[in-house]
Amino acid sequence: MTTETPLPAAKRVPTERVHHGDVVVDEYAWLAAKDDPETIAYLTAENAWTEARTAHLAQLRDELFEETRRRTQESDRSVPTRKGDHWYYTRTVEGQQYGVHCRRAVRDGETTPPVSVAGAPLDGEEVLLDGNLLAEGHDFLALGAFDVSPDGRWLAYSVDNSGDERFTLRVKDLVTGELLPDEVPDTFYGTAWSADASALFYLTVDETWRPNRVWRHVIGTPASDDTVVYQEDDERFWVSVELTRSERFILIDIASKTTSEVHVIPAADPTGEPAVVAPRRQGVEYSVEHHGDRFLILHNDDAEDFALAYTSADAPGDWVPLIEHSPGTRLESVDAFSDHLVLTVRSEGLTGLRVLPVGDGDGHDIAFPEPLHSVALDVNPEYRTSRVRLRYTSLVTPDSVYDYDLVTREMVLLRRKPVQPGPDGRQFDPTDYEQQRDWALADDGTRVPISVVHRRGVPRDGSAPCVIYGYGSYEASMDPWFSVPRLSLLDRGVVFAVAHVRGGGELGRHWYDQGKMLTKKNTFTDFVACARHLVKSGWTASERLVARGASAGGLLMGAVANLAPDAFAGIVAQVPFVDPLTSILDPSLPLTVTEWEEWGNPLEDPEVYAYMRSYAPYENVAAHDYPAILAVTSLNDTRVLYHEPAKWVARLRAVAPQGDYLLKTEMGAGHGGPSGRYDSWREEAFVNAWILDRLGRA
Structure with a gap:
């Protein structure tokens, strides 16, 4: 730390909020003013403070970045996938941030994917879209759509250059290579082509960033002539659009957290009216897949873990069972x-x-x-x-x-x-590492699975450092995944564990249901039980254990910091949802109304309000010792607004000033952080260097 970089001082402007007779004072609500120069100045000062506090890790960050770069085959190519008369694939080029999307014509008698020297263009390659060219002049690039028409003539693609997930949709002529004048701003993810490629269906969002309208665009006409095909007015529901694999139907999927409805349009009749497959019924979720003369229906009607049925594609009606529910x-x-x-x-x-x-x-x-x-x-x-x-x-x-x-x-x-040889020149060998499943016992007696990976030979005597990762929301399962940057931790003797806590979907729908709404605290107590189990069973010790989570997993991090601060030496919270009560009380914010079926509606229900109030991390910061905390966020994040972690860190410093709290804000990115692969590697190196420092392995 340098004396030239002072600790940022967040001014305190008490703002009262009253709900169900409860008066809450929020001293840092002013940080929600994104366009206020004072807000930007404060975030910039926080970044400077974080850089100063981690300056001693600069060499380690460089080493970790270099290890990831060296282990990655930088010029690489995906396995080509056949669609119609072409093989489609993506290439990366050493030194370039983004992928190059390509295709090559299928040759006579060719039934298996073509091969070439690793990363090299295929003979006869046609470049469809070069992400590096799209990113020129910008610090960020994300694609919301990449959709080749059924006849292979047109490419519909959409680009976001700020991270706010609002995309500009364009159409490219793959015969001439020219962009059509067709351009639609402020679109959402996803498109669908008509059978003859004369029409393109796309989505837009409402003022709360909820995809609610499906539009039909006729190729070669101005966007001002586009037609709204479907509009969803119930604010609980999101809309998506897709073309079936058979290319026979355009599906309009309408879903809340608990209820769904699907409309279909024959792809050969793009001006036809959408027809409903089955009217929505509260609590019944279903999805549709076209197959021959029938629609397959995956549903949870009297089937907690879902069953499969079918109905006529020509005249959808009763569902005929195909695979019964199996708990x-x-x-x-x-x-x-x-x-x-x-x-x-x-x-x-x-x-x-x-x-x-x-x-x-x-x-x-x-x-x-x-x-x-x-x-x-x-x-x-x-x-x-x-x-x-x-x-x-x-x-x-x-x-x-x-x-x-x-x-x-x-x-x-x-x-x-x-996986290329590491810094020591040794080739990666999976047998150098061990993975296994362990089980913790939650407070209520529930067995909670933990996935563990470590380098072979790591002692199980409590001496090893450990990272425990968790999420636990939206029925999202943290299934085992391989990570090149993680090898840098494992090779330094760190044990990596994933706590499969309730609120996720690892053990079926009931596992999700037991970690949402008025049972949400199970997510937090499960995670603490997993952390305690790792210590009790000899994997690590609490002073050598760092917790990590992102988004809703960041809520988990904030909650366990309040619940069991003694269990961890450090906590990494990335784009963390740490002020959920304030956000869920404001229906004008993105996601809020749709989230009421995940968390409950504290605006209308006093019980839900009291329950959320009792666990919301920002609301429950207390004057006790906290582990060191690193909060990472993005200024343009639409899903979890940057001011949640900014307010959280400010309150932590005010209420428990003896702690070490850092806030790092990406000033030109969104929910997923930096978009370029090298930038992402540097971000991961920054986090992992901080983790190793907390674990005594820097």
């Missing part, structure tokens, strides 16, 4: 191909794939060898196929791409993401 086996999705269905299932905390032939023949589960793993279907745009592409990974196995023959059951490894 404990969560049906997550169904993918339809001409002669097979592939179900993504979840059982005992692990994902799996189940193949069902259409007509005669027995179904089967695809087997995988590792006790901890994650598997999912990859992009499979072809409907008439007997071969599917899948992705597989684990905590010790890099991302792997397979082709699986649905008839012969042959599985062929097409590519395993290479």
